[in-house]
Amino acid sequence: MYLLYSILILSFFVVTAPYFVYQALRYQKYVGSLRQRLGYLPVSFNFDGDESIWIHAVSVGEVLTARAVAGDLKHRYPRLKLFLSTTTMAGQQVARGKMQDIDAVFYFPFDLGVIVQRTLRLVKPRLFIMMETEIWPNLLRACRRRGVSTLVVNGRISARSYPRYRLIRPFFRHVLDHIDRFCVQSDETARRLVDLGATQARITVTGSLKFDSLQRPGTAMYGRPRDRVLRFFRVPESRPIVIAGSTIKGEEAVLLRAFGRMRSVSPQALLILAPRHPERFTEVERLAQEGGFRTARRTELPIDAEPKVDVVILDTIGELASLYQIAHVVFVGGSLVDAGGHNILEPAAFGKPIVFGAHMQNFAEIAEAFVGNGAAVQVQAAAELEEVLLNLLTDPVRRARLGAAARALVEANRGAKDKTLTVIAELLPVPSAVVRPFRVVH
Numbered sequence: 001m002y003l004l005y006s007i008l009i010l011s012f013f014v015v016t017a018p019y020f021v022y023q024a025l026r027y028q029k030y031v032g033s034l035r036q037r038l039g040y041l042p043v044s045f046n047f048d049g050d051e052s053i054w055i056h057a058v059s060v061g062e063v064l065t066a067r068a069v070a071g072d073l074k075h076r077y078p079r080l081k082l083f084l085s086t087t088t089m090a091g092q093q094v095a096r097g098k099m100q101d102i103d104a105v106f107y108f109p110f111d112l113g114v115i116v117q118r119t120l121r122l123v124k125p126r127l128f129i130m131m132e133t134e135i136w137p138n139l140l141r142a143c144r145r146r147g148v149s150t151l152v153v154n155g156r157i158s159a160r161s162y163p164r165y166r167l168i169r170p171f172f173r174h175v176l177d178h179i180d181r182f183c184v185q186s187d188e189t190a191r192r193l194v195d196l197g198a199t200q201a202r203i204t205v206t207g208s209l210k211f212d213s214l215q216r217p218g219t220a221m222y223g224r225p226r227d228r229v230l231r232f233f234r235v236p237e238s239r240p241i242v243i244a245g246s247t248i249k250g251e252e253a254v255l256l257r258a259f260g261r262m263r264s265v266s267p268q269a270l271l272i273l274a275p276r277h278p279e280r281f282t283e284v285e286r287l288a289q290e291g292g293f294r295t296a297r298r299t300e301l302p303i304d305a306e307p308k309v310d311v312v313i314l315d316t317i318g319e320l321a322s323l324y325q326i327a328h329v330v331f332v333g334g335s336l337v338d339a340g341g342h343n344i345l346e347p348a349a350f351g352k353p354i355v356f357g358a359h360m361q362n363f364a365e366i367a368e369a370f371v372g373n374g375a376a377v378q379v380q381a382a383a384e385l386e387e388v389l390l391n392l393l394t395d396p397v398r399r400a401r402l403g404a405a406a407r408a409l410v411e412a413n414r415g416a417k418d419k420t421l422t423v424i425a426e427l428l429p430v431p432s433a434v435v436r437p438f439r440v441v442h
Contacts, residue, residue: 001171005137006112013110026279029089036107039118045104046122052081053428054125056108059091060318061210061343062131065154067099068213068417069424074101076421076430083123085109090278094318111136120146127428129153130179133161137171140178149427153420154209155184157192160340160361165196173197180427183420185209186365204423208366211410212417214349217325232301233326239306240269240328240393245320246276246342247333251357252284254336256291256311258386262393263310269393270307272323274314276334276342281315288313321346328399329392332356336385341367344376348410353392353402355379369413375405 023029030037046052053073057063063086074082084099085108086092095105109119116139127149128139133156143150157165165172176198184190185208194200235241242262244255252273259271271293275284281297288295293310298319301307314320324330330347334340335357344354344366354376360367370376377392379385392399 001174002137002141005171009110009112029279033089033092033107037110037115039109039115039122041106041119041122045106046081046083046124049124050081051079051124051126052083052103053077053127053129054123055082055084055102055129055131056134057084057086057091057095057131058108058134059086059088060094062086062134063091063095063099064321065210065213066131068209069153069420070099070101072417072421073424076425077428079431080126083125090317097318109139111138113138113142116142120148127151127424129424130155132156135175135179137175137178140175144178150179150181151424151427152179152182152184154206154416155182155193156186156189157196158340158361159364162192165192169196181423183209183416183423185416188365204419206419206423207413207416209416209420210343210345210366211413212415214345214410217350231303232298232307233312233323234304234306235270235326236306238268240266241272241326242269242329242331242389242393243272243274243320243324243327243347244331244333245274245324245347247273247284247331248276248337248339249280249283250337251333252287254382254385255331256288256293257382258389259293259311260291261386261390265390266393270309271311272314272327273311274320274323274333278315278317281313285313324352325350327352329389330354331385331389334362335359336379336382344370345410348375348406351403351407353377353399354406355385355388355392357385370406370409373405373409375402375409377402 020030024031055066057066066084070082081103082101084095084102084105086095087108092105092107109115120142125148128143130152132154133152140150173196176196182193182198182203183206184203187205190203190205193203242259262269273284275281285295285297288311295311295313296307296309297313297315299315324347327347330352332342332344332354334342338359340362341356341360343363344356347354356376356378358380371378377388379388
Protein backbone atom coordinates (compact mmCIF):
# COMPACT_ATOMS: atom_id res chain seq x y z
CA MET A 1 0.00 0.00 0.00
CA TYR A 2 2.84 2.42 0.77
CA LEU A 3 4.33 1.74 -2.67
CA LEU A 4 1.01 2.50 -4.32
CA TYR A 5 0.69 5.66 -2.22
CA SER A 6 4.16 6.83 -3.32
CA ILE A 7 3.32 6.11 -6.96
CA LEU A 8 0.16 8.20 -6.60
CA ILE A 9 2.17 11.05 -5.08
CA LEU A 10 4.64 10.95 -8.00
CA SER A 11 1.78 10.79 -10.50
CA PHE A 12 0.18 13.81 -8.85
CA PHE A 13 3.40 15.80 -9.26
CA VAL A 14 3.64 14.84 -12.94
CA VAL A 15 0.02 15.78 -13.67
CA THR A 16 0.14 19.08 -11.77
CA ALA A 17 3.63 20.10 -12.92
CA PRO A 18 2.28 22.59 -15.55
CA TYR A 19 0.21 24.33 -12.86
CA PHE A 20 3.19 24.67 -10.51
CA VAL A 21 5.37 25.94 -13.35
CA TYR A 22 2.73 28.55 -14.17
CA GLN A 23 2.48 29.61 -10.51
CA ALA A 24 6.28 29.87 -10.34
CA LEU A 25 6.52 32.01 -13.46
CA ARG A 26 3.43 34.13 -12.81
CA TYR A 27 3.60 34.65 -9.04
CA GLN A 28 7.13 33.48 -8.13
CA LYS A 29 5.62 30.78 -5.93
CA TYR A 30 7.50 27.58 -5.01
CA VAL A 31 10.77 28.70 -6.66
CA GLY A 32 12.67 29.54 -3.49
CA SER A 33 11.24 26.64 -1.51
CA LEU A 34 11.91 23.71 -3.87
CA ARG A 35 15.25 22.66 -2.34
CA GLN A 36 13.76 22.53 1.15
CA ARG A 37 10.72 20.59 -0.10
CA LEU A 38 13.22 18.07 -1.49
CA GLY A 39 14.84 17.77 1.93
CA TYR A 40 17.89 19.96 1.32
CA LEU A 41 17.99 22.39 4.24
CA PRO A 42 20.67 25.08 4.66
CA VAL A 43 23.95 23.99 6.24
CA SER A 44 23.33 26.45 9.08
CA PHE A 45 19.88 24.99 9.82
CA ASN A 46 21.04 22.54 12.49
CA PHE A 47 24.78 22.94 12.32
CA ASP A 48 25.55 21.10 15.56
CA GLY A 49 23.12 18.25 14.89
CA ASP A 50 21.03 18.96 18.00
CA GLU A 51 17.92 16.93 18.76
CA SER A 52 14.67 18.82 18.37
CA ILE A 53 10.92 19.11 18.59
CA TRP A 54 9.46 19.51 15.10
CA ILE A 55 6.06 21.24 14.70
CA HIS A 56 4.32 21.14 11.33
CA ALA A 57 1.70 23.82 10.62
CA VAL A 58 0.28 23.99 7.10
CA SER A 59 -0.51 27.69 6.74
CA VAL A 60 -1.26 30.91 8.60
CA GLY A 61 -4.08 29.61 10.80
CA GLU A 62 -2.14 26.60 12.01
CA VAL A 63 0.98 28.69 12.60
CA LEU A 64 -0.95 31.12 14.79
CA THR A 65 -2.48 28.21 16.70
CA ALA A 66 0.97 26.69 17.27
CA ARG A 67 1.95 29.82 19.20
CA ALA A 68 -0.22 28.58 22.06
CA VAL A 69 2.30 25.86 22.93
CA ALA A 70 5.56 27.00 21.31
CA GLY A 71 6.68 29.22 24.17
CA ASP A 72 5.97 26.55 26.78
CA LEU A 73 7.83 23.91 24.76
CA LYS A 74 10.88 26.16 24.47
CA HIS A 75 10.81 26.77 28.23
CA ARG A 76 10.22 23.14 29.24
CA TYR A 77 12.77 21.59 26.85
CA PRO A 78 15.65 24.10 26.72
CA ARG A 79 18.14 21.51 25.43
CA LEU A 80 16.03 20.67 22.37
CA LYS A 81 15.84 22.87 19.31
CA LEU A 82 12.33 23.91 18.30
CA PHE A 83 11.72 23.79 14.55
CA LEU A 84 8.57 24.63 12.60
CA SER A 85 7.64 23.71 9.03
CA THR A 86 4.88 25.09 6.82
CA THR A 87 3.43 24.13 3.46
CA THR A 88 2.40 27.56 2.19
CA MET A 89 4.40 30.69 1.52
CA ALA A 90 1.98 32.77 3.61
CA GLY A 91 2.44 30.42 6.55
CA GLN A 92 6.20 30.69 6.15
CA GLN A 93 6.08 34.49 6.26
CA VAL A 94 3.92 34.58 9.38
CA ALA A 95 6.07 31.96 11.11
CA ARG A 96 9.25 33.94 10.44
CA GLY A 97 7.65 37.17 11.64
CA LYS A 98 5.62 36.07 14.66
CA MET A 99 7.20 32.89 16.10
CA GLN A 100 9.97 34.26 18.30
CA ASP A 101 10.33 30.98 20.21
CA ILE A 102 11.18 28.95 17.09
CA ASP A 103 14.85 28.24 16.33
CA ALA A 104 14.31 27.81 12.59
CA VAL A 105 11.50 27.66 10.02
CA PHE A 106 11.51 25.56 6.86
CA TYR A 107 9.21 24.18 4.16
CA PHE A 108 7.62 20.79 4.70
CA PRO A 109 9.19 18.06 2.53
CA PHE A 110 7.41 16.09 -0.16
CA ASP A 111 6.13 12.87 1.40
CA LEU A 112 8.43 10.48 -0.47
CA GLY A 113 10.71 7.99 1.30
CA VAL A 114 14.16 9.27 0.38
CA ILE A 115 13.10 12.91 0.89
CA VAL A 116 11.59 12.47 4.35
CA GLN A 117 14.58 10.39 5.44
CA ARG A 118 16.90 13.20 4.38
CA THR A 119 14.84 15.75 6.29
CA LEU A 120 14.69 13.63 9.44
CA ARG A 121 18.48 13.22 9.43
CA LEU A 122 18.87 17.01 9.47
CA VAL A 123 16.02 17.93 11.81
CA LYS A 124 16.69 15.06 14.26
CA PRO A 125 13.34 15.27 16.06
CA ARG A 126 12.53 13.43 19.26
CA LEU A 127 8.91 14.53 18.90
CA PHE A 128 6.99 15.36 15.71
CA ILE A 129 3.84 17.46 16.24
CA MET A 130 1.20 17.79 13.52
CA MET A 131 -1.15 20.76 13.89
CA GLU A 132 -4.77 19.86 13.16
CA THR A 133 -4.91 16.84 10.81
CA GLU A 134 -1.78 16.84 8.65
CA ILE A 135 -1.23 13.12 8.23
CA TRP A 136 1.57 12.05 5.87
CA PRO A 137 2.04 8.26 5.69
CA ASN A 138 5.67 8.00 4.56
CA LEU A 139 6.90 10.54 7.10
CA LEU A 140 4.99 8.89 9.94
CA ARG A 141 6.34 5.46 9.03
CA ALA A 142 9.87 6.88 8.94
CA CYS A 143 9.34 8.47 12.37
CA ARG A 144 8.19 5.16 13.82
CA ARG A 145 11.28 3.37 12.46
CA ARG A 146 13.56 6.04 13.94
CA GLY A 147 11.86 6.00 17.33
CA VAL A 148 10.45 9.52 16.95
CA SER A 149 7.28 10.11 18.99
CA THR A 150 4.38 11.53 16.98
CA LEU A 151 1.40 13.61 18.11
CA VAL A 152 -1.59 15.26 16.46
CA VAL A 153 -2.46 18.55 18.19
CA ASN A 154 -5.77 20.38 17.84
CA GLY A 155 -6.91 17.53 15.61
CA ARG A 156 -10.17 17.51 13.73
CA ILE A 157 -11.85 15.31 11.13
CA SER A 158 -14.37 17.44 9.26
CA ALA A 159 -17.69 16.16 7.94
CA ARG A 160 -16.33 16.71 4.44
CA SER A 161 -13.09 14.75 4.84
CA TYR A 162 -14.50 11.93 6.99
CA PRO A 163 -16.19 10.02 4.11
CA ARG A 164 -13.00 10.27 2.05
CA TYR A 165 -10.94 8.74 4.84
CA ARG A 166 -13.48 5.95 5.19
CA LEU A 167 -12.97 4.99 1.53
CA ILE A 168 -9.37 4.07 2.34
CA ARG A 169 -9.99 2.89 5.90
CA PRO A 170 -7.80 -0.27 5.71
CA PHE A 171 -4.77 1.80 4.69
CA PHE A 172 -5.69 4.73 6.91
CA ARG A 173 -5.97 2.46 9.96
CA HIS A 174 -2.38 1.36 9.39
CA VAL A 175 -1.24 4.99 9.07
CA LEU A 176 -3.02 5.95 12.31
CA ASP A 177 -1.13 3.15 14.09
CA HIS A 178 2.04 5.18 13.51
CA ILE A 179 0.68 8.13 15.54
CA ASP A 180 1.34 7.80 19.27
CA ARG A 181 -1.28 10.26 20.57
CA PHE A 182 -4.14 12.44 19.34
CA CYS A 183 -5.24 15.68 21.00
CA VAL A 184 -8.55 16.53 19.32
CA GLN A 185 -11.00 19.40 19.41
CA SER A 186 -14.26 17.54 19.96
CA ASP A 187 -15.96 14.29 20.91
CA GLU A 188 -17.17 14.00 17.32
CA THR A 189 -13.62 13.99 15.96
CA ALA A 190 -12.66 11.41 18.59
CA ARG A 191 -15.54 9.19 17.49
CA ARG A 192 -14.55 9.49 13.83
CA LEU A 193 -10.93 8.62 14.60
CA VAL A 194 -11.99 5.49 16.47
CA ASP A 195 -14.17 4.49 13.54
CA LEU A 196 -11.20 4.99 11.21
CA GLY A 197 -9.00 2.72 13.29
CA ALA A 198 -7.39 4.72 16.11
CA THR A 199 -7.60 3.23 19.60
CA GLN A 200 -9.60 5.19 22.17
CA ALA A 201 -6.74 5.06 24.69
CA ARG A 202 -4.55 7.19 22.44
CA ILE A 203 -7.13 9.97 22.04
CA THR A 204 -7.58 12.94 24.39
CA VAL A 205 -10.33 15.51 23.83
CA THR A 206 -8.70 18.84 24.71
CA GLY A 207 -11.04 21.33 23.08
CA SER A 208 -9.83 23.81 20.49
CA LEU A 209 -6.33 25.16 20.97
CA LYS A 210 -7.31 28.14 18.83
CA PHE A 211 -8.96 29.72 21.89
CA ASP A 212 -5.68 29.53 23.84
CA SER A 213 -3.67 30.91 20.92
CA LEU A 214 -5.56 34.21 21.17
CA GLN A 215 -3.82 36.84 23.22
CA ARG A 216 -6.08 38.79 25.50
CA PRO A 217 -6.81 42.32 24.24
CA GLY A 218 -4.57 44.91 25.80
CA THR A 219 -1.90 47.37 24.84
CA ALA A 220 -0.44 44.91 22.33
CA MET A 221 -2.06 42.21 20.25
CA TYR A 222 -0.28 39.79 17.92
CA GLY A 223 2.91 41.79 18.31
CA ARG A 224 1.33 45.01 17.00
CA PRO A 225 0.22 47.68 19.48
CA ARG A 226 -3.12 49.30 18.68
CA ASP A 227 -1.50 52.67 18.01
CA ARG A 228 0.94 51.16 15.54
CA VAL A 229 -1.87 49.57 13.54
CA LEU A 230 -3.85 52.78 13.56
CA ARG A 231 -0.93 54.80 12.22
CA PHE A 232 -2.14 53.71 8.78
CA PHE A 233 -5.83 53.97 9.73
CA ARG A 234 -6.16 57.29 11.55
CA VAL A 235 -9.92 56.98 11.43
CA PRO A 236 -12.25 58.96 13.70
CA GLU A 237 -14.25 56.84 16.12
CA SER A 238 -17.40 58.01 14.36
CA ARG A 239 -16.35 56.54 10.98
CA PRO A 240 -17.87 53.05 10.58
CA ILE A 241 -15.39 50.36 9.54
CA VAL A 242 -16.41 47.03 8.02
CA ILE A 243 -13.70 44.38 7.70
CA ALA A 244 -14.17 41.38 5.41
CA GLY A 245 -11.44 38.87 6.27
CA SER A 246 -10.11 35.91 4.29
CA THR A 247 -12.49 36.38 1.38
CA ILE A 248 -12.38 34.17 -1.67
CA LYS A 249 -13.58 34.46 -5.26
CA GLY A 250 -17.31 35.07 -5.46
CA GLU A 251 -17.60 36.86 -2.13
CA GLU A 252 -16.06 40.27 -2.83
CA ALA A 253 -18.67 41.22 -5.45
CA VAL A 254 -21.46 40.49 -2.94
CA LEU A 255 -19.69 42.46 -0.22
CA LEU A 256 -19.13 45.43 -2.50
CA ARG A 257 -22.83 45.52 -3.40
CA ALA A 258 -23.73 45.37 0.29
CA PHE A 259 -21.21 48.12 1.02
CA GLY A 260 -22.84 50.31 -1.61
CA ARG A 261 -26.11 50.07 0.31
CA MET A 262 -24.30 50.81 3.58
CA ARG A 263 -22.80 53.97 2.15
CA SER A 264 -26.27 55.20 1.20
CA VAL A 265 -26.99 55.23 4.95
CA SER A 266 -23.48 56.06 6.17
CA PRO A 267 -21.50 57.84 3.41
CA GLN A 268 -18.28 57.88 5.46
CA ALA A 269 -18.13 54.10 5.93
CA LEU A 270 -14.85 52.34 5.15
CA LEU A 271 -14.54 48.77 3.86
CA ILE A 272 -11.32 46.82 4.41
CA LEU A 273 -11.18 43.79 2.11
CA ALA A 274 -8.64 41.08 2.94
CA PRO A 275 -8.52 38.43 0.15
CA ARG A 276 -7.43 35.00 1.35
CA HIS A 277 -4.96 34.46 -1.51
CA PRO A 278 -2.30 37.10 -2.29
CA GLU A 279 -2.44 36.43 -6.03
CA ARG A 280 -5.98 37.88 -6.03
CA PHE A 281 -5.07 41.32 -4.68
CA THR A 282 -5.08 42.90 -8.14
CA GLU A 283 -8.34 41.21 -9.12
CA VAL A 284 -10.14 42.40 -5.99
CA GLU A 285 -8.74 45.91 -6.35
CA ARG A 286 -10.13 46.03 -9.88
CA LEU A 287 -13.54 44.82 -8.70
CA ALA A 288 -13.73 47.63 -6.16
CA GLN A 289 -12.70 50.25 -8.71
CA GLU A 290 -15.22 48.96 -11.24
CA GLY A 291 -17.87 49.28 -8.54
CA GLY A 292 -17.19 53.01 -8.44
CA PHE A 293 -15.36 53.05 -5.11
CA ARG A 294 -12.22 55.04 -4.40
CA THR A 295 -9.76 52.24 -3.70
CA ALA A 296 -6.23 51.89 -2.35
CA ARG A 297 -3.99 49.08 -1.21
CA ARG A 298 -2.86 48.90 2.39
CA THR A 299 0.78 49.22 1.26
CA GLU A 300 -0.09 52.49 -0.51
CA LEU A 301 -1.59 54.21 2.53
CA PRO A 302 0.28 57.18 3.99
CA ILE A 303 1.39 56.85 7.58
CA ASP A 304 -0.34 58.95 10.25
CA ALA A 305 -3.22 59.90 7.95
CA GLU A 306 -6.82 58.92 7.48
CA PRO A 307 -7.40 56.83 4.32
CA LYS A 308 -9.10 59.14 1.84
CA VAL A 309 -10.76 56.22 0.12
CA ASP A 310 -13.86 54.06 0.38
CA VAL A 311 -12.20 50.64 0.13
CA VAL A 312 -8.78 49.42 1.30
CA ILE A 313 -7.36 46.17 -0.06
CA LEU A 314 -5.31 44.56 2.69
CA ASP A 315 -2.34 43.35 0.63
CA THR A 316 -0.14 42.43 3.61
CA ILE A 317 0.38 39.06 5.27
CA GLY A 318 -0.29 38.55 8.98
CA GLU A 319 -1.86 41.94 9.76
CA LEU A 320 -5.52 41.01 9.52
CA ALA A 321 -5.80 39.65 13.07
CA SER A 322 -4.56 42.89 14.61
CA LEU A 323 -6.75 45.02 12.37
CA TYR A 324 -9.93 43.42 13.66
CA GLN A 325 -9.66 45.64 16.74
CA ILE A 326 -10.69 48.73 14.75
CA ALA A 327 -13.75 47.13 13.10
CA HIS A 328 -17.36 47.99 13.82
CA VAL A 329 -18.59 44.89 11.96
CA VAL A 330 -16.64 41.83 10.74
CA PHE A 331 -17.51 39.39 7.96
CA VAL A 332 -15.40 36.20 7.91
CA GLY A 333 -15.00 34.83 4.40
CA GLY A 334 -14.74 31.43 2.82
CA SER A 335 -18.27 30.90 4.12
CA LEU A 336 -20.63 32.58 1.66
CA VAL A 337 -19.46 30.18 -1.05
CA ASP A 338 -18.73 26.52 -0.40
CA ALA A 339 -15.14 26.72 0.86
CA GLY A 340 -15.51 25.50 4.45
CA GLY A 341 -15.17 28.84 6.24
CA HIS A 342 -12.33 30.43 8.19
CA ASN A 343 -11.42 31.19 11.79
CA ILE A 344 -13.86 33.50 13.58
CA LEU A 345 -12.03 33.59 16.91
CA GLU A 346 -9.66 36.48 16.18
CA PRO A 347 -12.40 39.12 15.86
CA ALA A 348 -14.28 37.42 18.71
CA ALA A 349 -11.34 38.00 21.06
CA PHE A 350 -11.74 41.73 20.43
CA GLY A 351 -15.47 41.56 21.16
CA LYS A 352 -16.54 42.35 17.61
CA PRO A 353 -19.91 41.47 16.04
CA ILE A 354 -19.24 38.67 13.54
CA VAL A 355 -21.15 37.61 10.45
CA PHE A 356 -20.43 34.53 8.33
CA GLY A 357 -22.14 32.48 5.63
CA ALA A 358 -23.72 29.05 5.54
CA HIS A 359 -20.57 27.11 4.66
CA MET A 360 -18.58 26.69 7.88
CA GLN A 361 -17.80 22.97 7.68
CA ASN A 362 -14.16 23.44 8.69
CA PHE A 363 -15.21 25.22 11.89
CA ALA A 364 -18.59 23.57 12.41
CA GLU A 365 -18.41 23.12 16.20
CA ILE A 366 -17.15 26.65 16.81
CA ALA A 367 -19.69 28.20 14.44
CA GLU A 368 -22.54 26.27 16.06
CA ALA A 369 -21.44 27.37 19.53
CA PHE A 370 -21.27 31.03 18.53
CA VAL A 371 -24.64 31.07 16.80
CA GLY A 372 -26.25 29.09 19.61
CA ASN A 373 -24.96 31.53 22.23
CA GLY A 374 -25.97 34.66 20.35
CA ALA A 375 -22.32 35.51 19.70
CA ALA A 376 -22.44 35.65 15.88
CA VAL A 377 -24.86 35.87 12.97
CA GLN A 378 -24.97 33.24 10.25
CA VAL A 379 -26.57 34.13 6.92
CA GLN A 380 -27.73 31.76 4.20
CA ALA A 381 -27.61 33.93 1.09
CA ALA A 382 -26.19 37.13 -0.39
CA ALA A 383 -29.41 39.11 0.02
CA GLU A 384 -29.57 38.22 3.70
CA LEU A 385 -25.93 39.28 4.15
CA GLU A 386 -26.74 42.76 2.84
CA GLU A 387 -29.63 43.15 5.27
CA VAL A 388 -27.65 41.91 8.28
CA LEU A 389 -24.61 44.13 7.60
CA LEU A 390 -26.83 47.17 7.10
CA ASN A 391 -28.74 46.41 10.29
CA LEU A 392 -25.56 45.99 12.36
CA LEU A 393 -24.05 49.16 10.98
CA THR A 394 -27.07 51.16 12.19
CA ASP A 395 -27.70 49.33 15.49
CA PRO A 396 -24.91 49.93 18.04
CA VAL A 397 -26.83 48.11 20.80
CA ARG A 398 -27.01 44.89 18.79
CA ARG A 399 -23.35 45.24 17.85
CA ALA A 400 -22.36 45.59 21.49
CA ARG A 401 -24.49 42.61 22.56
CA LEU A 402 -23.01 40.33 19.88
CA GLY A 403 -19.47 41.47 20.59
CA ALA A 404 -19.75 40.96 24.35
CA ALA A 405 -21.15 37.45 23.85
CA ALA A 406 -18.33 36.61 21.42
CA ARG A 407 -15.61 37.70 23.82
CA ALA A 408 -17.23 35.86 26.74
CA LEU A 409 -17.39 32.65 24.70
CA VAL A 410 -13.69 32.90 23.86
CA GLU A 411 -12.73 33.30 27.52
CA ALA A 412 -15.00 30.44 28.61
CA ASN A 413 -13.37 28.00 26.19
CA ARG A 414 -9.72 28.51 27.04
CA GLY A 415 -7.90 25.55 28.61
CA ALA A 416 -6.88 23.25 25.75
CA LYS A 417 -3.24 24.29 26.10
CA ASP A 418 -2.73 22.76 29.55
CA LYS A 419 -4.34 19.47 28.47
CA THR A 420 -2.15 19.39 25.36
CA LEU A 421 1.04 20.05 27.30
CA THR A 422 0.13 17.22 29.68
CA VAL A 423 -0.06 14.77 26.77
CA ILE A 424 3.22 16.07 25.36
CA ALA A 425 4.90 15.48 28.73
CA GLU A 426 3.68 11.88 28.67
CA LEU A 427 5.40 11.35 25.30
CA LEU A 428 8.45 13.45 26.12
CA PRO A 429 9.01 13.72 29.88
CA VAL A 430 10.05 17.17 31.03
CA PRO A 431 13.68 17.00 32.24
CA SER A 432 14.04 17.71 35.93
CA ALA A 433 16.71 20.05 37.13
CA VAL A 434 19.66 18.26 38.70
CA VAL A 435 21.21 20.06 41.65
CA ARG A 436 24.75 18.89 42.33
CA PRO A 437 25.99 19.27 45.92
CA PHE A 438 28.99 21.48 46.58
CA ARG A 439 32.20 19.67 47.28
CA VAL A 440 34.65 21.23 49.67
CA VAL A 441 38.14 21.23 48.17
CA HIS A 442 40.99 21.27 50.73
